[in-house]
Amino acid sequence: MPALTESLVIFSDLDGTLLDHNTHEWDAARAWLTRLTSKQIPLVLCSSKTAAEIIALQKELGLQGQPFIAENGAVIALDESWNDHPDYPRLLAGARHEEIRLLLGRLRDTHGYKFTGISDVDEDTLAEWSGLPPKRVSLAMLQEASETLIWRDSDDRLAAFTTELEQNGLMLIEGGRFWHVLDQQGGKGQAVAWLMKQYRAQRGSSLTTLGLGDAPGDAPLLDAVDYAVIVKGYSRNPVILKQDNPERVYRTEQHGPAGWSEGLDHFLADA
Structure with a gap:
């Protein structure tokens, strides 16, 4: 099981996951956001949203300067402290x-x-x-x-x-x-894998990853991490994962940020 240590990195979808599908609110996730910040656990936002949207949300959520994945993996922003990285400040995959x-x-x-x-x-x-x-x-x-x-x-x-x-x-x-x-050079799974490689290079240590998403398009993200939370969503199609077992995957009963918090409770409440 994952633990709230420096080896943990969390990747999270936004719409329908950390943000409510209809209202775009995130109050139900506030307690966990505060806890992750206090423990200095990176929370990498991974979304179809644009870089401009995510930067604004990072400020609202208190996540300024952290890496993020925008436009479903077509845009990857690096941590602000990685300013000596050759792809700093961000990498664009393939066609514009x-x-x-x-x-x-x-x-x-x-x-x-x-x-x-x-x-x-x-x-x-x-x-x-x-x-x-x-x-x-x-x-x-x-x-x-x-x-x-x-x-x-x-x-x-x-x-x-x-x-x-x-x-x-x-x-x-x-x-x-x-x-x-x-x-095709983009995609959340490829972007998550690339960022994980950068984290390992920067930290020089092992990494434990946890991902959260609600829609079929989040499957590559959830397949790329060690532990996955499928937040209850509204898509007519199920989220199908390659390795779907209860030790690795948890499906929430609640939607949106309440489900997001439920998933972190499941994997990290005892951490």
Whole structure:
């Protein structure tokens, strides 16, 4: 079982996990956030959100300067103390946002796929879709290496669309509310593994990792860590892991930040 020691690093999804799916509040996680900070346990936010959104949230949560993973692994920010690292301050994986947006436009024009990207709408529309407060909406539109969309076509067409993306070096990830397109060099699992390697290099010691997520798109994150918490979510599809056993994986009864805290209670209450 993990312990609250310097060897522990926690990776957490945001929407539907640390943040409430509907209200984006996190009060139910406050006690554990305070405890992790007091023990100097890194909490790496790992999300589909943009770097600009996560930096703002880090300030709100008291996590400034810690590494984070944005845009489902397409963007990796390093710890502020690693300023001698060759990839400091952050690493972008593969294709940039504008390249992805142009390719999506060509696929839509050629095959008639029905979807709407957030680059196609204004801030008021995105606020209505996401439920984000106005101050966060403009930050959500600052994508650097992915595109977020709402799929409006059939499941059969979705399968064909996914194949087209793969043939162009991209992948499609299902989130709690949207779909996300990014380079195959990205992905939460690859980003977590890369950051774990950096932590080992910086610390020169063994590492114990715990991850938390709520949606199918979080499976690569949860597969990459030693211990996994699947927070009860709202996706119609289950979160399927490669190594799903009760010693390693815990499924919560509660949603959002209450479930997030429940998962940490399960693995760390006795620590």
